[in-house]
Amino acid sequence: MTTHPHPVDHELIAAAAHVARTRCRGDNHTMAAAGRARDGRIITAVNAYHFTGGPCAELVLIGTAATQGAYELDTIVAVGDRDRGVVPPCGRCRQVLLDYFPALKVIVGTGDRLRTVRITDLLPESYVWADHQLDAERTAPFSTS
Numbered sequence: 467m468t469t470h471p472h473p474v475d476h477e478l479i480a481a482a483a484h485v486a487r488t489r490c491r492g493d494n495h496t497m498a499a500a501g502r503a504r505d506g507r508i509i510t511a512v513n514a515y516h517f518t519g520g521p522c523a524e525l526v527l528i529g530t531a532a533t534q535g536a537y538e539l540d541t542i543v544a545v546g547d548r549d550r551g552v553v554p555p556c557g558r559c560r561q562v563l564l565d566y567f568p569a570l571k572v573i574v575g576t577g578d579r580l581r582t583v584r585i586t587d588l589l590p591e592s593y594v595w596a597d598h599q600l601d602a603e604r605t606a607p608f609s610t611s
Contacts, residue, residue, distance in 0.1 A: 472571050472582035475541050478502050479552065479573060479580070482545040485510045490547035497553065499523035499544045503536035524559040528566055539566075541582065543573035551576050560588050565595040 482500035489512055490496055497513040499522075511527040514520040523544050531539060542563065546553045554574045555563060563570055563585050570585040586592075 472541075472584075474573060474580050474582050475502060475543070478508060478541055478543050479545065481508045481510055482543050483551075485512060486545045486547045487549075496547045497523040497544055498547070499527040499542060501527050501531060501536075501539045501542040503531060503534075504538040504540050505536070507534070507536060509534055509536055509539075522556060522559050524555050525562060528562070539570055541571040541573065552580060555588065557589075560585065561592065564589050564592060568594055 478500045482498045485498035485500065490498060494515050495512040496515060498510060499512075500508055500510045502508055509527060509531045511523050511530045513523040513526060524542060527542065528539075531537070542555075544553045544555060545551060552573060552575060555572065563572070567585065571582045572585055572588060573580060573582050574588070575581045
């Protein structure tokens, strides 16, 4: 576990809760996510539920951030509609978040037990796709042209 606790970004939680309260309508959009970009901007998104496994709010957030030019996220949180509060990322989202942002912090917990942890704490001893990409770049043959 993390030995240096990270402060909880309450502004980020409030942004996700606001989106969950005002934009989640019916069964298609039941979760909201908010992420803080490295430049301080807050980016929000909602899930797109579908019986075939539509994307979670955290995954939609990755694309939304990229469309706004934010390719590095520092912290992320997901909040459920109907005042369900902070909801931890599912297993698929944990892996994708780790692959995209290996240093990402994630807000988890409820009530007075809210805390910020590294994504690696939520998915310990995992395969990091980003490491594979770096290894491939390091071992790629040099061009002779």
